[in-house]
Amino acid sequence: MPHTGKPENQPRPTPTVEDYLMTMYVMERDYGEIIAARLAEMLNVAPATVAMTFRRMERDQWLTGKGRHGVHLTETGRAAASSVIRRHMLTEWLLVKVLKVPIHKTHDEAHNIEHAISPELEERMRESLGDPQVCPHGNPFPGAEEVTRGWVPLTEVPVGEKVVVRRIHEFAENSPELLTFLVEQGILPGSQTEVIETLPFNQTLTIRLGEKQVTLGYPAARFLFVERAVSA
Amino acid sequence: MPHTGKPENQPRPTPTVEDYLMTMYVMERDYGEIIAARLAEMLNVAPATVAMTFRRMERDQWLTGKGRHGVHLTETGRAAASSVIRRHMLTEWLLVKVLKVPIHKTHDEAHNIEHAISPELEERMRESLGDPQVCPHGNPFPGAEEVTRGWVPLTEVPVGEKVVVRRIHEFAENSPELLTFLVEQGILPGSQTEVIETLPFNQTLTIRLGEKQVTLGYPAARFLFVERAVSA
């Protein structure tokens, strides 16, 4: 099991740059491109701020290129992104397992703490927490993406099929309201459910959890990944 | 048991100011005055930087007064200092108990993490860790100073008396070398020892730990507080 055998001798980026890097990593992985305007929304800064930060990041070799489709992380940038994502996820597990923090509250807390974890501490955490492959929301550690093979967005599940929720996407974690809603409805990794109706013209679908029914908009449903064909 | 029933509605200071506050709190408590030059040494910044930071801190009502004996924390300042000290100490315990980090490494790690702990998390930590009254080095939580009553500096123990090490002072924690040395020699809270010789003209004293003897300079020895009269 390769942990990307990190040399990691480059100096660590500032917390701000670490936050840019981790968001850009996921953007590039799941959307194929990095759009500064989206980044600005997700990081809650003005577009102009992103432009300026990109300049410093290019100077410091975390990224290359400019403009619409031109921005990409360098190898060093990707390594730094992987590092902070690992620290984020390990912190989330520590909060969940040791301090019993509910999973709709771990993300924000972890976003502050992640920048303060030393490499030695990261290693101690990984050992204490049993070398997890996904975060408490089911998102894969960098390098462990294979474990999510076979998990599909809830929007692609045919009506009537029973599935198990496995993953709430990183970008859904950014919305505490959505996350709280999902947790309150009992929609979290491990939950069994079944799609009972889809209304494409309405961009909604309805699922059953036990006795309860919940209607979700497509954008939210696309953030939920489920495992199909649970039983043989 | 009063936790200083914190209203704590003031916005939290920046990490830099939090570090100033916690050091100033201990200075005022144990030395009676705040000397900017000492602060500069302990925080590893230039004296001019302290002067400028003091200005902002006065503007923001964390402190009042200027000059040699004039600087004091406000009530708000003391409350903010207490808050970050609590977070620091709880973080140290988490590192020690959950992640098995040795106590000569907890301080530096905690100094980064302490600024990233939310009030809710602080509360979860206190519960999980059993509401401790002292940090792993034996320093008291703000408000719990009474537990250190009866602990005296090692320099005040007469030759021949058996004592138990209870506390390594906050300001010794700032020196990783000293802390590592002490831990390697087995000098840590709980250790039994005996003063076997004092050489005041040499500013050293020698203690026995099991079979081993260790000679300490007075400045280091003054940072060690011990419990006398252990047995009746």
Place this chain on the structure above:
DNA sequence: TCCAAAAATTAGCCTGCGCTAACCTTAAAT
């Protein structure tokens, strides 16, 4: 093909928090 909307950039501003160099002030020590 052209145009409007979306995205990106530049200019100019601000604060926090570092630094050095120079200069005061205060407190000891001779």
Place this chain on the structure above:
DNA sequence: ATTTAAGGTTAGCGCAGGCTAATTTTTGGA
């Protein structure tokens, strides 16, 4: 009493990382 050392302050600088306002570039749709 005077001098020296310790402590403190001011001035002037730099960088990170925010902002708004104005402008330019891209791009997808009519």
